[in-house]
Amino acid sequence: MSRLAKFDVVSIEDLETADIERVFALADDFAAQLERGEQITTAAGLIMATLFYEPSTRTRLSFESSMHRLGGAVISSADMQASSAAKGESLADTVRVVAGYADLIVLRHPRDGSARVAAEYAPCPVLNAGDGSREHPTQTLCDLYILRKKKGHLKGLTVALCGDLKFGRTVHSLIYALARFGANIVAVPTSGMDVPDYVLERLAAERNYSFSTVTMDELKSLAGGLDALYLTPSAPHQMALFTGDESLRKIPVGEPPVALDAFYVTRLQKERMSGKEASAADYVRFDARALRTSRTNEAVVMHPLPRTNELAYELDADPRAVYFEQAAAGVPVRMALIAWLMEKAAAASAVARPVVEPIRFKAEPPPRCANLNCITRFEGSYLAPRFTLGRSADTTVLALKCGYCERELKTEYVGHARSHRYYRFDENLQGYVQQWIEEGSLAVFDSVKQAEEGGYEPYKRGPQREVMNEDEVVRAVESLADQVIADVPDMSAVSIVGVVSRGAMLALRLRDLIGSKTKVFPPCAALDVYKPDNALHPIDGAETFSVEERAIVLVDDVINSGWTVQRAMATIWQRGRPAAVKLAVLIDRGHRAVPIRPNYVGKNIPTSRTERVQVRLAMTGTDPKAKSHDRVMIYSIVEPMKAPEAAH
Numbered sequence: 001m002s003r004l005a006k007f008d009v010v011s012i013e014d015l016e017t018a019d020i021e022r023v024f025a026l027a028d029d030f031a032a033q034l035e036r037g038e039q040i041t042t043a044a045g046l047i048m049a050t051l052f053y054e055p056s057t058r059t060r061l062s063f064e065s066s067m068h069r070l071g072g073a074v075i076s077s078a079d080m081q082a083s084s085a086a087k088g089e090s091l092a093d094t095v096r097v098v099a100g101y102a103d104l105i106v107l108r109h110p111r112d113g114s115a116r117v118a119a120e121y122a123p124c125p126v127l128n129a130g131d132g133s134r135e136h137p138t139q140t141l142c143d144l145y146i147l148r149k150k151k152g153h154l155k156g157l158t159v160a161l162c163g164d165l166k167f168g169r170t171v172h173s174l175i176y177a178l179a180r181f182g183a184n185i186v187a188v189p190t191s192g193m194d195v196p197d198y199v200l201e202r203l204a205a206e207r208n209y210s211f212s213t214v215t216m217d218e219l220k221s222l223a224g225g226l227d228a229l230y231l232t233p234s235a236p237h238q239m240a241l242f243t244g245d246e247s248l249r250k251i252p253v254g255e256p257p258v259a260l261d262a263f264y265v266t267r268l269q270k271e272r273m274s275g276k277e278a279s280a281a282d283y284v285r286f287d288a289r290a291l292r293t294s295r296t297n298e299a300v301v302m303h304p305l306p307r308t309n310e311l312a313y314e315l316d317a318d319p320r321a322v323y324f325e326q327a328a329a330g331v332p333v334r335m336a337l338i339a340w341l342m343e344k345a346a347a348a349s350a351v352a353r354p355v356v357e358p359i360r361f362k363a364e365p366p367p368r369c370a371n372l373n374c375i376t377r378f379e380g381s382y383l384a385p386r387f388t389l390g391r392s393a394d395t396t397v398l399a400l401k402c403g404y405c406e407r408e409l410k411t412e413y414v415g416h417a418r419s420h421r422y423y424r425f426d427e428n429l430q431g432y433v434q435q436w437i438e439e440g441s442l443a444v445f446d447s448v449k450q451a452e453e454g455g456y457e458p459y460k461r462g463p464q465r466e467v468m469n470e471d472e473v474v475r476a477v478e479s480l481a482d483q484v485i486a487d488v489p490d491m492s493a494v495s496i497v498g499v500v501s502r503g504a505m506l507a508l509r510l511r512d513l514i515g516s517k518t519k520v521f522p523p524c525a526a527l528d529v530y531k532p533d534n535a536l537h538p539i540d541g542a543e544t545f546s547v548e549e550r551a552i553v554l555v556d557d558v559i560n561s562g563w564t565v566q567r568a569m570a571t572i573w574q575r576g577r578p579a580a581v582k583l584a585v586l587i588d589r590g591h592r593a594v595p596i597r598p599n600y601v602g603k604n605i606p607t608s609r610t611e612r613v614q615v616r617l618a619m620t621g622t623d624p625k626a627k628s629h630d631r632v633m634i635y636s637i638v639e640p641m642k643a644p645e646a647a648h
């Protein structure tokens, strides 16, 4: 039998409260033994591998030190850029190989959800030493250990979390743990760096817990009267300390805090920012003044380190500054965690946790996580997308939670695979969607176009109205051609890209019209946003099509949500560097989910969100018989109150 249980710590929530208590008790023992200079051999013969794909000082060295202190051994790759990862080895392969050399893997990785992937593929236990901006559970063990040591208990403490609460992974794990131990949280984010929704939603759903968010200025004024924290109506203060049978309403609100017990400060996680977020200039800065008020003079100052400018060095000499103790706790606490894994292996077999089965989707391609830093975006080839139902409060979208990074994907269109109908999602569909999930017939689409290209028909067309006849369609296409000709100084620099399928038909018609008016026939390509391998191909008989340095006119029939056009733009930019991309649409219905504005519009037809504009087109405008196919129709797509029983 292996000396370590196959037990992974990906989230702090993987540990039961009793487990954390046991780790702390072991940490006390180890700290005392280290203090006495005793030789410890608990883990003699065991090997730990540290795989760090991101810089680290404390976490890596304290893990390695803790294994040495336990009498075990450590193997490591000094720089993962110098490992096979640089040759393109997948994370799944790396951890399987390394598990052959070690009994335990400690992983730090820049991508959200990477630790989950490693845990699933490695046959040995995996400890998450920080995965992207998601979690850092072993740092939280150190944080809690020191906080409890300083304060004697955790329940009822009031902890102000300050700084970058968006990307600070140590904060996310700490929030879950503070909620569990019944501490009060006050979030004090730097502007724009709030605790992410997925953390808040998990906290509310699993721990029935919420907390107040205040600005630094408010906190400064509140420090004189913290009671005010209880008066924030939009974010009722911690309503329930523990989940239990009692309903939320019945749990009495506790006494207002008399004072703050701790500040937990984090650095701005610059390496995870896209540039739009907060700037370092208005970041929090803590100095000795923060601890001078009557409500803060008992407060300890914590920081996971490294610090940048947010903590003044003058604080270091203050006994309430405990950040170096937090860092030092890394050794006994991580020794304790390893020893606890050994105890767990020796104990009777672990109780399997209930797992929520991921949804089986019926549409190709399956949905893709929207988080650009999700591990599935980087190791997509072997990781099947995995989603469960999300918890978003927005009832106009179906929220799907990524099984790797926990972020929610919000989809607007759902389909039923047996009836081949699609619907705009609406809360009345919730019950049906649940049923379709159970029978394995749910399809999701991020646009009407995707649904229709997949052969799905809108549910309940309702009365159809013709809003443009053939002559009007022909005039609108002409108007588009004229707008392009008037706008573009050099037609020989133009290439036309049409979005499959009606956008591509329109592209050809535009090309012919432009050609007959200017004697320049721009090259033409079709773009299929849902076929990544063959996304852009010539449709005018040419062999190749290049976007490089060209003025691209991107053509589509109707702009609905805008997602398709956005994807199409992204695909064009992936293919090269066009001189410009302009958008031409036959119909603009006036509203969309993404801020995209067409440059050339054939006709504006304002519609409501539940209406659907459908364009029917003849192949070319030159064939007089085919012209009679040209039509623009409008109809409602879902009648929400008469939900889809007819779909079955």
Ligand code: NCD
Pocket: 058, 059, 130, 136, 139, 169, 170, 266, 267, 304, 305, 306
């Ligand atoms: C933190 C980390 O890497 O997430 N440091 C740590 O592990 N002690 C915090 C940080 O980098 O800001």
